[in-house]
Amino acid sequence: MNIRISNGRLVDPANRLDDTQDLFISNGRIVAIGRAPRGFAAQRVIDAGGCLVTPGFVDIATHLREPGQEHKGTIASETAAAVASGFTTVCCPPNTQPIIDTPAVVELIHHRAQQANSARVVPLGALTQGLAGKVLSEMAALKGMGCVGVSNAREPVTDTNVLRRAMEYATTLDLTVHIQPRDAWLGRGGCMHESPLSTRLGLPSIPAAAEAMEVARVLMLCEATGTKVHFGRISSGRALSLITEARQRGARVTADTGIAYLLMTADDIGTFDPAYHVQPPFRGEEDRTALRQGHKRGDVDALCSDHQPHNRDAKAAPFESTEPGISMLDTFVDAVEGGRARHRRPAPGRGFCHLCAGTNTWP
């Protein structure tokens, strides 16, 4: 089967390509860009005028809500949203109900993903059983079922000894430990960034230090154990600089942030708009600038959607009582493009390079 995709805006960060060109596919493989190979006869021509043609994006944090919260989203509905937005692989964190701490749950997710037959779903397994921070999960079994890493999601492992052992054990199995850094106590119960606006609104707040402190604690263990650590959803400049410094010293660390953190600040909450209630919270202008610069320099290794679909009622309450998180897959490309236009990024297509495997830096 020969397919010609014509008139699309072809973006391929690995080849530094961002141009209106045709793409030629033969038997599921790209055989040429621009001009048709000799003797190529297209059985199917797709007019991609006004569309982006890109490698399939990979999202490192997509909350699929299944199992356990099917009223918010299902593997079928969210993977459909993913492919519609250019994502062909999505990685889901383990904080489902039940938690992804047994092979059975992984199997269920694979099964549903196969039934849905759209995006590829790669789960993260739980770092500790029930994400309770006490007993290690059966990481070998989880890896055997296809988990690509382990994580305690938003639940900090408060017992530092357990955290150390969990990291060592994961390293034994060559599993990357994904950390969403949050101090267990500082800012507990908070729902927005600690700032003059949180004082003004009288909302319980979370200082930026709550993130940087946990990053520092994990980095100490990371450097001692040699664990591969990926920090997810970094929201503050201080946390990012700690990670960057550790990497320069040779620690095996990477970091991502949600696309929304490059675009929003705490001030967008305005007068209690629950659409902007997210965890970690949107922070100040300085943090946003630091994340953007980190993204530009390659200190931020990946952008992710941090997609968290909700039922309508989840956001229909006074701010504090609403559930954090926003749906981001469907607006991701617009956010990348809009952000680029607004901030005059130098290289075209640059925004996409953090979404495609193996192209995390733009030369």
Place this chain on the structure above:
Amino acid sequence: MSLALQTDSKGRLRHFLTVEGLPRSLLTEILDNAERFTGVGERAVKKVPLLRGKTVINLFFEPSTRTRTTFDLAAKRLSADVMNISIETSSAKKGESLADTLRNLEAMHTDMFVVRHQSSGAPFYIAQQVGPEVSVINGGDGRHSHPTQAMLDAFTIRRVKGGFDGLSVAIVGDIAHSRVARSEIHALRTLGVSDLRAVGPRTLVPTGIEAMGATPYYDMEEGIRGCDVIVMLRLQQERMDSALLPSAHEYFQLYGLTQQRLKLAKRDVTVMHPGPINRGIEIESAVADGSQSVILQQVTHGIAVRMAVMAMCMGNQAEAGE
């Protein structure tokens, strides 16, 4: 946005959710109207017919004595039909959402809601839900705002001091958790108080208070020195349990308002407290009951101020007293 939600196209008050963003002229109008309503309570027949035939629901998700009672009285003196609904008797405990509770009460053709809620911003949410004919008055939301309390305090200050220009006002205590303090800062700054101080330990004076227009003072004596007005805030026991303070005893040692300390303020200093007071924790009885205290007048003024706000929101800024 606060202003847009609270006022109609002519700039008249529609909801009263926060003092923040309201112009000085509107705050002065509230005070002037309240002044006219003070006479009502002193007459044999304590009623004016401004809200006759209107239904007011006091919807309190948090316990309250003073605020609920004075709103109740204010509505009754305006001849409204009043219903008091508190959390203990409501269906919110049965799992009904705030939006559903509201829709049900609105379906009973309520004209005005007075809402107290433990979540900051809840009255904003409610004001966005109700129909265009319904007014919402904030009776206190979380740590955010308590606008009628701020206005009755401003009213009391204006009565005692004659105005706001050139005054030094110290708000002392748990600023961090106080909706009264926040509203008072907005109100007094808008009305012209230039020297506004937030006094307390660093655990209770929140970051960014300067951005609201108050100067932080961490030393009580410095904080009240030369002040015209001292507003003491209630200290709650739970502050000791959440590692903000070691003990009520030490708090009183450092920040309690005593007769001795009161001498540091101006000779004619006025002492205020939104109540309920904790004698011997934030304020000495001799001060609370002393000649410079206007704590009980504040309560009385609360009725007139709440009448003014209710009448204005209902579009009846008519003369009181006919």
